[in-house]
Amino acid sequence: MLNNPPLEPPPPVLTAELFPGLLAELLDLLRALSPNDWDMPTVCEGWSVKDVALHLLGGEIGNLSKRRDDHTVGGTAKTWDELVEYLSHWNETWVDAARRISPRLLIDLLELSGGQMADYFAALDPFEKGSAVTWAGPEPAPVWLDIAREYTERWHHQQHIRDAVGVPGAKSPRWMAPALATFVWALPRTFRAVSAPDGTSLTLTLSGDSGGRWSILRGDERWRLVAGAPAHPDAEVTLPDDIAWRLFTHSIEPRFARKEMTFGGDMSLGLNVLQMTSIIA
Numbered sequence: 001m002l003n004n005p006p007l008e009p010p011p012p013v014l015t016a017e018l019f020p021g022l023l024a025e026l027l028d029l030l031r032a033l034s035p036n037d038w039d040m041p042t043v044c045e046g047w048s049v050k051d052v053a054l055h056l057l058g059g060e061i062g063n064l065s066k067r068r069d070d071h072t073v074g075g076t077a078k079t080w081d082e083l084v085e086y087l088s089h090w091n092e093t094w095v096d097a098a099r100r101i102s103p104r105l106l107i108d109l110l111e112l113s114g115g116q117m118a119d120y121f122a123a124l125d126p127f128e129k130g131s132a133v134t135w136a137g138p139e140p141a142p143v144w145l146d147i148a149r150e151y152t153e154r155w156h157h158q159q160h161i162r163d164a165v166g167v168p169g170a171k172s173p174r175w176m177a178p179a180l181a182t183f184v185w186a187l188p189r190t191f192r193a194v195s196a197p198d199g200t201s202l203t204l205t206l207s208g209d210s211g212g213r214w215s216i217l218r219g220d221e222r223w224r225l226v227a228g229a230p231a232h233p234d235a236e237v238t239l240p241d242d243i244a245w246r247l248f249t250h251s252i253e254p255r256f257a258r259k260e261m262t263f264g265g266d267m268s269l270g271l272n273v274l275q276m277t278s279i280i281a
Contacts, residue, residue, distance in 0.1 A: 010227040016124070025175070026154070044160055084280055124147065136185040155175060155179045173210045176210035187276065196269070200218040202236070203233040206239055207240050211244070233264075234269060
């Protein structure tokens with residue numbers, strides 16, 4: 001097996017300055033919806049367009065209350081499965097209760113809470129150590145990755161609304177590239193149970209204007225993420241950027257993403273990318 005050239009971790013994905021603009025995109029989208037549009041089904045099972053918007057509002061309120069105001073309610077989860085179950089119940093309970101909110105008031109509340117959330121994130125030091133981003137790993141993460149995780153939550157749910165009502169937008173590299181660059185931090189965790197000799201490498205290329213190239217390298221019985229690619233990776237996977245975000249957020253079934261993938265080298269190693277999850281689900 002060939003030795004990999006020295007490769008560095010990807011640069012920080014700094015997204016705090018993007019929140020006001022992404023919020024403006026969302027508000028413009030929602031203000032243009034017809035009454036029927038609010039009831040359109042989305043890829044989020046059982047949720048309409050309005051339900052997804054309510055979920056985004058719940059995220060803003062919950063984050064402001066917990067992060068900024070140090071107000072915590074609810075239990076804790078010890079395992080990944082417990083965390084998924086807990087958050088699923090939490091989200092469904094919120095949406096069920098919040099359906100009484102009118103679309104007009106919902107937009108006003110999103111504008112208020114989203115603006116305050118953007119101000120809070122802008123005031124943080126992105127290079128301090130923060131809490132774990134669980135789909136990337138259990139260890140404490142830098143604050144910039146935590147903020148970027150929150151950015152992807154708002155970005156991909158906005159895409160769910162846009163898909164449901166047939167309104168394109170927010171997919172230029174300005175908005176989409178940071179989301180993809182954040183999602184790929186799930187690669188090492190995706191391969192955590194995949195054993196391979198030290199020096200093994202896999203390269204993931206996301207094709208398209210918002211894509212890029214990243215690799216994971218095996219060493220000391222773990223995988224680490226790097227930017228770019230070694231000269232001769234053991235496995236190569238290429239996936240269109242617009243399919244990739246859907247795969248990583250459970251917005252498309254892996255069997256559909258598989259049809260869009262191309263492989264080089266060890267295909268059995270590369271197929272593990274289909275299991276990648278960059279959300280808690």
